[in-house]
Amino acid sequence: MEVQAPHLTSVYEGGEVMQVLGKCGPPPPIDNGDITTFPSPAYPPGSTVEYQCQSLHQLQGNRIITCRNGEWTKPPKCLDSCVISLEMMEKHNIELRWMGEKKLYSETGDVVEFACKPGYRRKTNAAKFRTTCREGKLEYPTCERQRFNTRS
Helix, strand or coil: CCCCCCEEEEEEEEEEEEEECCCCCCCCCCCCCCEECCCCCCCCCCCCCEEEECCCCCEEEECCEECCCCEEECEEEEEEECECCCCHHCCCEECCCCCCCCCECCCCCCCCEEEEEECEEECCCHHHHECEEEEEEECCCCCCCEECCCCC
């Protein structure tokens, strides 16, 4: 017969170690995010904390985690947004496909569509002109100047 003992967490308070049954320490930090309340040194079982992401980051996972048996449930991640660079578009001779679109930030999973600037043609495979933002990374297609035959 297997018996499960309660989890013990060591919490340092006033220079001495206090053994607390089933309590959790501070919630785990996450990149580009923070908890919405001031952290405590210890949390009783059943306590919850909420995370939020910094500006231009997208929360993936459950924003609320819970202290269970001295352990926190899995914290969320804050994913980078893609910044659509005007400089990179100029370098690759492309523009956003939808002329009225001025959106320069896209969240992970968003699809971004490019087109060649006037006077240019596709150098990259056509499929690359419809690309997906993946955790802050975006592939830019390339266009080259159109050449016209000037035979006499």
